[in-house]
Amino acid sequence: MKNKITIIGLGYVGLPLAVEFAKKYNVVGFDINHSRVSELNSGHDYTLEVSDSDLKNVLKNTEKSGLKLTNNVNDIKDSNIFIVTVPTPVDRNNRPILSPLIKASETVGNVLKPNDIVIYESTVYPGVTEDECVPILEKYSSLKFNTDFFCGYSPERINPGDKTHTVANIKKVTSGSTLEVGKIVDELYKSIITAGTHLAPTIKVAEASKVIENAQRDVNIAFVNELAIIFNKLGIDTHDVLEAAATKWNFLHFKPGLVGGHCIGVDPFYLAQKAQEVGYHSEIILAGRRLNDSMGDYIATEILKLMVKKDIKVKKAKVLMLGITFKENCPDIRNTKAIDVYTSLKQYDMSIDVYDPWADFKEVKDEYGIELISQIENNYDVIIHVVAHSEFLNINYKKIKSHNGVVYDVKGVLSKNVIDERL
Numbered sequence: 001m002k003n004k005i006t007i008i009g010l011g012y013v014g015l016p017l018a019v020e021f022a023k024k025y026n027v028v029g030f031d032i033n034h035s036r037v038s039e040l041n042s043g044h045d046y047t048l049e050v051s052d053s054d055l056k057n058v059l060k061n062t063e064k065s066g067l068k069l070t071n072n073v074n075d076i077k078d079s080n081i082f083i084v085t086v087p088t089p090v091d092r093n094n095r096p097i098l099s100p101l102i103k104a105s106e107t108v109g110n111v112l113k114p115n116d117i118v119i120y121e122s123t124v125y126p127g128v129t130e131d132e133c134v135p136i137l138e139k140y141s142s143l144k145f146n147t148d149f150f151c152g153y154s155p156e157r158i159n160p161g162d163k164t165h166t167v168a169n170i171k172k173v174t175s176g177s178t179l180e181v182g183k184i185v186d187e188l189y190k191s192i193i194t195a196g197t198h199l200a201p202t203i204k205v206a207e208a209s210k211v212i213e214n215a216q217r218d219v220n221i222a223f224v225n226e227l228a229i230i231f232n233k234l235g236i237d238t239h240d241v242l243e244a245a246a247t248k249w250n251f252l253h254f255k256p257g258l259v260g261g262h263c264i265g266v267d268p269f270y271l272a273q274k275a276q277e278v279g280y281h282s283e284i285i286l287a288g289r290r291l292n293d294s295m296g297d298y299i300a301t302e303i304l305k306l307m308v309k310k311d312i313k314v315k316k317a318k319v320l321m322l323g324i325t326f327k328e329n330c331p332d333i334r335n336t337k338a339i340d341v342y343t344s345l346k347q348y349d350m351s352i353d354v355y356d357p358w359a360d361f362k363e364v365k366d367e368y369g370i371e372l373i374s375q376i377e378n379n380y381d382v383i384i385h386v387v388a389h390s391e392f393l394n395i396n397y398k399k400i401k402s403h404n405g406v407v408y409d410v411k412g413v414l415s416k417n418v419i420d421e422r423l
Contacts, residue, residue, distance in 0.1 A: 003188065006030055006079035008104045010040060010069065012262075012332065013121060013156040014085035016049050016167045020192045022058035022067035028076050029069045030107075037071045046360065048331060049160065077111045081188065083119045084108065084133075085156060087262060089335075094269045094289075096125070098132060105133045109140025112149055117176075119152040119185060123267050125211055125274035126204040129153050130177070151177040152185035153203040155210030160261075161330030171195040175206035214267035215285050220254045221264075222288035225295055228256035228423055232302070239412045239422065256423050257411060258299075258386070259292040260337035261326035296340020299410060299423060303345065303382060306406045306420055312381050319345060319352045320380040320400070323387025324359050324370070328411075331358045338386045339368055341410075353377065357391055376400055385409045385419075 003025055007018040010031040018029040031037050039046060043056045058067040068075065076082070086100040101122055108118055118137060120129050134145050143149050157170045172193045176182030186199040200206040228238040238256055246253045259265055268289050272282040307314055326336035346352060353373045356364075361372050376395070379402045385392060388411040397407050397418040407414070409422035 002026075003081050004028070004079045005081045005083060006076040008082060008084045008108065009086040009100075010036055011085070011087065012047050012049055012160050013158045014083075015040070015045060015047070016158060017083065017085060017121070017156075018067055019050050019054055019058050020167045022065055024065055024191060026061070026065060027058075027067045028079060029067055030071065030073075030076050031069075032071055032103075034071050037069050040069050046331065047160070049158070073107060073111065079111075080113070080115065081117050081119065082108045082112075083121060085121045088122045088124055088266075088270070089262070090266050090269050096270050096273055098124075098128065101128070101133060102136060105136040106140050109137045112137060112141035112143055114143065114148045115150075117150045117152060117181060117184065119154055121154055121156040123155060123210050123214070123263065123270065124207055125270040126208040127274070129203050129207060146177050150181040151203065152181060153206045154185060154189055155206060155213075157210075157213075160332050161327060168192060168194045172197045173200055173206050173209055174198065175200040175203045177203060211267050211271045214264045215271050215288075217254075218259060218264050218268050218292060219284055219288040220252060221257070221259050222291040224254045225256045225259075225291055229298065237422075255412060256295075258295055258326075258337035258340070260335045261332065262334045265292070265326075265335045265337065293337075293340075295423075296337050297344050299341050299384075299408070300344030302421065302423075303384065303406065303408050304348070306408065307382065310404050310406060310420075312404060312406065315349045317348075317350045317381040318379065318402075319350050319382040319384065320376065321352055321354045321384050321386055322356070322392050322395075323385070323389055324354050324356045324364055324368075324372070325387055325389075328388040329358065329390055331360060333359055333364060333367060341384065341386060342368075342370070350382075353380075356387065356389070358389055379405075381405050383407045385411060385414055387411070388413050 005021050005025050006028045007014045008030050010029050018027050021027045043052050045055055084104045086104045089097050091097055129151055138145055152175055154172055154174045159165050172189045174186040174189050174197050176185045182199055186197050190197045231238045231241060245251050268285050272285050275282045324338050325333050354370050355373050355376055364370050364372050378400050380400055381402050383401050407419045409419045412422045
């Protein structure tokens with residue numbers, strides 16, 4: 001039987017996956033956001049994960065391949081493989097929000113047929129697919145799991161803004177609810193993933209493998225952030241220390257900075273929540289999260305110290321923040337920790353301009369209440385290099401700062417002769 005695939009969710013994960021599958025299969029991309037579907041059907045992806053040319057090419061449907069984009073559930077009824085790629089955020093208390101996953105499961109359950117396979121890619125703690133999603137699929141389809149329909153889990157490994165490590169170029173972990181289904185899921189992904197696949201023995205193993213990837217990275221960055229705080233007190237440049245240490249072959253070269261976004265800044269809480277449910281209170285994972293979440297306030301405090309040292313009046317100080325997205329060369333503002341720096345400094349009644357050529361003006365206004373500036377002015381008392389967009393490397397910092405102004409480099413990539421201090 002020729003596979004017809006439906007991708008549920010057309011964001012940073014779902015759209016690139018849908019486009020890749022559509023090069024070989026008939027694919028339906030489904031999203032409840034009507035404006036998102038309309039934008040994509042016009043041939044443009046505002047996330048910039050897929051180029052306009054690639055998108056337009058797969059929208060030209062043929063008998064064997066192509067992509068149809070829709071928000072109409074009727075358009076997905078004849079698919080036999082459903083891949084769920086909806087977000088899995090946390091609430092303000094850092095508790096997992098599974099409602100997007102539950103709603104997507106309800107949607108799929110309503111159209112599920114015998115022998116269909118439902119594959120989840122959303123990052124979750126071990127057990128969510130079989131313990132939370134499967135009962136919903138059974139309820140809405142009136143079918144029996146592993147008898148009438150089957151499931152798989154293949155965690156997403158999208159790196160927003162990265163044009164080198166794209167969907168096809170990143171090795172994919174796969175799994176299935178039975179051994180046979182695992183092999184089917186593995187072969188499906190193997191047909192589009194040039195980097196190869198790794199078939200995990202169970203869905204829970206695959207779920208766990210994903211959530212620890214980001215937790216491990218979070219802890220490593222937290223360690224380096226702690227080093228930055230210590231070395232700053234000792235009057236030592238952290239980046240110089242890391243450069244020296246990295247000459248050893250097995251040194252892990254992480255850099256200090258703000259850790260936000262929809263993955264690293266969120267996923268550790270999923271694992272910690274599940275650990276708590278089974279009676280274990282996470283020590284290292286949550287400690288790393290707390291430290292990384294405190295870095296916005298720490299950076300703001302260091303900037304205030306520099307201002308005092310240079311006799312710059314704090315109240316009404318003219319400040320330029322370069323960057324609001326969660327990472328460089330990417331328009332994604334979800335869970336950005338740049339906002340922590342802004343909020344910390346704003347309480348001192350500073351006049352803060354935020355400039356980010358990658359971010360969407362309306363999205364930033366709606367999400368954070370900040371009006372981005374479209375052009376950098378001059379005579380800033382403080383300039384904070386928050387996000388390492390390529391464009392910021394070419395700015396003449398000496399020209400746009402005041403005579404006694406401060407330049408603080410959060411990312412540690414600017415030339416030392418233009419900055420006063422770096423994290």
